[in-house]
Amino acid sequence: MYSDFKLASDRPAYIQVKDYMKRLMMTGAIQGDQKLPSTRELSALLHVSRNTVLSAYADLEDEGYIYAVKGRGHFAVPSSRDSEAKPQGGQLDWGARLNDYARLAEAHDLMKHGIRAPKGAIVFTSIAPDEKLFDLPNVRRAFLDRMAMEGEVLLNYGYAKGYKPLIEYLAAYMENKGVDMEGKDLLITSGFTEGLNLVLSVLNKESGRILCENPTHHTAIKNFKMHGYDIAGVDMEPDGISLEKLELALSQGSYDAAYLVPSYHNPTGIVMSQQKRLEALRLLGKAQIPVIEDGFNEELRYSGAHIAPLAACVGEGNNSLIYLGSFSKILFPGIRVGWVLADRTLIDVLESVKRARSIHTSTLDQSLLYQYLYNGNFEKYLKRVKAVYKRKYELATQCCEASIPMKRLSGDGGLHLFVEFDPGFRTRELLEVCSAQGVVFTPGDIFFTDGGGHHTLRLGFSRVSEDDIVKGIRIIGEAAKGMLQQP
Numbered sequence: 001m002y003s004d005f006k007l008a009s010d011r012p013a014y015i016q017v018k019d020y021m022k023r024l025m026m027t028g029a030i031q032g033d034q035k036l037p038s039t040r041e042l043s044a045l046l047h048v049s050r051n052t053v054l055s056a057y058a059d060l061e062d063e064g065y066i067y068a069v070k071g072r073g074h075f076a077v078p079s080s081r082d083s084e085a086k087p088q089g090g091q092l093d094w095g096a097r098l099n100d101y102a103r104l105a106e107a108h109d110l111m112k113h114g115i116r117a118p119k120g121a122i123v124f125t126s127i128a129p130d131e132k133l134f135d136l137p138n139v140r141r142a143f144l145d146r147m148a149m150e151g152e153v154l155l156n157y158g159y160a161k162g163y164k165p166l167i168e169y170l171a172a173y174m175e176n177k178g179v180d181m182e183g184k185d186l187l188i189t190s191g192f193t194e195g196l197n198l199v200l201s202v203l204n205k206e207s208g209r210i211l212c213e214n215p216t217h218h219t220a221i222k223n224f225k226m227h228g229y230d231i232a233g234v235d236m237e238p239d240g241i242s243l244e245k246l247e248l249a250l251s252q253g254s255y256d257a258a259y260l261v262p263s264y265h266n267p268t269g270i271v272m273s274q275q276k277r278l279e280a281l282r283l284l285g286k287a288q289i290p291v292i293e294d295g296f297n298e299e300l301r302y303s304g305a306h307i308a309p310l311a312a313c314v315g316e317g318n319n320s321l322i323y324l325g326s327f328s329k330i331l332f333p334g335i336r337v338g339w340v341l342a343d344r345t346l347i348d349v350l351e352s353v354k355r356a357r358s359i360h361t362s363t364l365d366q367s368l369l370y371q372y373l374y375n376g377n378f379e380k381y382l383k384r385v386k387a388v389y390k391r392k393y394e395l396a397t398q399c400c401e402a403s404i405p406m407k408r409l410s411g412d413g414g415l416h417l418f419v420e421f422d423p424g425f426r427t428r429e430l431l432e433v434c435s436a437q438g439v440v441f442t443p444g445d446i447f448f449t450d451g452g453g454h455h456t457l458r459l460g461f462s463r464v465s466e467d468d469i470v471k472g473i474r475i476i477g478e479a480a481k482g483m484l485q486q487p
Contacts, residue, residue: 001029002045013048014055022065025076032078036066101226108222117440122472124441127415127460128333133388135381142371158363160355162188166370170339178312183319185347187354190336190361192326193219198350199292199322200227203256211249211258213241215447217266217294220259233449240272243279250287257290262310264297267447267458268418269411277313285320295325297414299382302390311341319343329415335365389415389462396461396469403477405484415462425455433479439472
């Protein structure tokens with residue numbers, strides 16, 4: 001005993017000794033009322049100073065793990081695990097006790113069941129920002145600024161609706177996008193996913209059906225299914241959702257909501273044209289269907305004119321649109337902050353649901369994001385990263401056009417491209433071939449609402465070096481050509 005203690009250099013030594021002794025007592029290696037080594041003995045056994053052991057023993061005594069007997073030394077306090085009267089059995093079959101919600105979550109968990117990248121592989125599966133571009137000096141400054149101003153407040157409970165300075169900043173941010181804030185309000189959430197979940201949880205399920213683009217965001221598909229909705233997907237065209245097929249879908253049934261990703265759509269990267277935005281809103285408004293807009297990669301435009309979000313395209317007094325915003329794909333996804341912008345009545349209800357579920361989004365995260373934005377860092381950072389992502393976007397586009405025997409390539413900006421082959425092609429088979437050569441991508445079928453898309457794939461380039469973009473796409477292209485040449 002005591003020979004397995006290893007002292008780490010990055011933690012206080014007395015805490016490591018305390019935790020080590022605590023573990024020995026909790027695992028039964030040291031029994032209740034057993035005498036402990038003297039401070040001098042233990043310091044020699046563990047190769048630490050006697051003062052370190054004295055501090056560890058003092059903390060253990062304060063925490064009720066050991067007691068001292070004058071003139072005799074320290075002893076372990078008997079714990080409940082020392083009792084002989086322990087309940088037996090208790091083996092439950094948890095697999096049989098899980099509900100459908102849990103089973104769906106597990107079945108659609110891409111982190112568990114998605115693509116496994118070999119070590120050292122070129123990975124095109126991520127569309128997260130490149131952490132090498134993170135603006136750490138200004139993040140640190142923002143953190144210190146805010147903590148100096150109201151650190152005690154930030155470390156206490158916050159408000160379910162959100163941190164007021166951030167709410168006010170985001171309201172102005174959305175107004176600058178052309179959104180009429182009259183009669184509307186904001187709720188801060190822990191990213192996009194919580195915002196979508198909150199909205200789905202308060203909708204009155206009348207038809208039990210959700211209308212969306214086909215393909216669409218896999219996380220959205222997963223959450224629709226977990227909330228018990230049937231999904232009706234409407235095919236995409238090069239400039240966005242097919243209006244003809246949208247009209248047909250609307251004529252064939254009713255829907256509780258429509259979910260749209262109009263800018264740098266996930267997975268296709270398509271930007272819906274202004275004309276289609278207006279007409280889609282007209283058709284959905286006529287049918288009295290609330291629209292959930294996913295703001296996604298709105299800021300990552302590399303060319304062409306700015307297009308306003310759907311939230312800015314609805315008419316004055318129109319309260320049917322729910323906007324879900326997040327900076328996760330632009331700034332720092334580790335700061336789990338998003339927002340819902342919607343009719344004030346709906347936000348009031350969402351606030352109550354949020355309070356019941358998670359009390360509030362981390363005030364520390366919210367205040368850090370606010371101060372970073374308030375200090376004027378966002379615009380400078382965005383300009384810098386857009387230059388990097390634009391270069392990667394153009395390079396990936398050129399490489400795809402030169403190397404891959406595809407039918408169509410889409411992606412007007414953002415952090416990914418979408419590749420379509422002829423309908424008979426199978427990109428999961430292509431993935432197997434490429435994975436063996438150290439390249440992985442996301443097969444497109446996971447984004448389709450109707451079981452299709454087996455001839456498509458998504459290429460995320462944001463976290464891939466330029467050299468690897470060239471090499472990886474070349475390998476994908478050669479593998480695809482090889483498959484097409486097979487009889």
